[in-house]
Amino acid sequence: MAASFPYIQAYGVVLCVECQTCLLPSRSSQERHLRQPPHHRKGPQLQALLDLFATYELQLPSRVVLPNSPCSAAIDGLRCYSAFTCCLCTGCLTRSKHALEVHVSKAHQQKPAQQVEGSSWRECTIQTFFAEKQHIRYFVVDDAKEAAGASDAEKAELGDTLERIEQYCGRFLKQDTETPIGEILSWRLLLFIVSKEVVGPHQAQWDVDEKVLTYRDVDLHMDHVPRLLLSDFQQAQHLLYDELMFGAQNLPRMRTWALKDNLDADAFG
């Protein structure tokens, strides 16, 4: 039974979960609330509830200390309303967009057409402990402003993003950690070492006189090199003239010096 009417000690209020609002502190107004729909309480059940509420330290609506605005999270069970707040001062919080436009226009000399969402005004979520018109005192509960504050802190280099990145890198991106990335990095490190030390220059080697180059089973004698070059040259010539140029022999030739890149030269011709 009392679960429907939790006592929020921090603010000195008792909440009606079903109505999503707080009850006034006087016994007579509480009785009225409980007798009316949707509660229809009466008899001993009603008296028990009123007796329970009497044990709470309830504040007058005007004396309840509101949460710091903006409150980081909405107060559980209390109705949320969407509203508009002025970005240029803290003096305007309203559920009517028109009222806000009038405020910005009068207080900050920005005509409605000039007003920009985000810099003139913004939408927000608000709550009030008491819904009766004369007791309404709204406070902002969304965290949009706080998020903006955080990015401002980053801009002013007061944030801790770098520190956090470093922390996460240290945790997940190290080769000695047991994470998938750690595994990959340690394999990479191993292959580095293998490629540098095991597959070394040892595989092709000179003889003592530096006349013969040995690579695996092949010996290349240095006096074979001109012959090798010549035969390769002949093969390349055959490829170029006979295969690629279809045997055309009488084409004009261009001197290689004409191909020289001299675009940065001062004089031409």
Ligand SMILES: [Zn+2]
């Ligand atoms: Zn109620």
Ligand SMILES: [Zn+2]
């Ligand atoms: Zn304002």
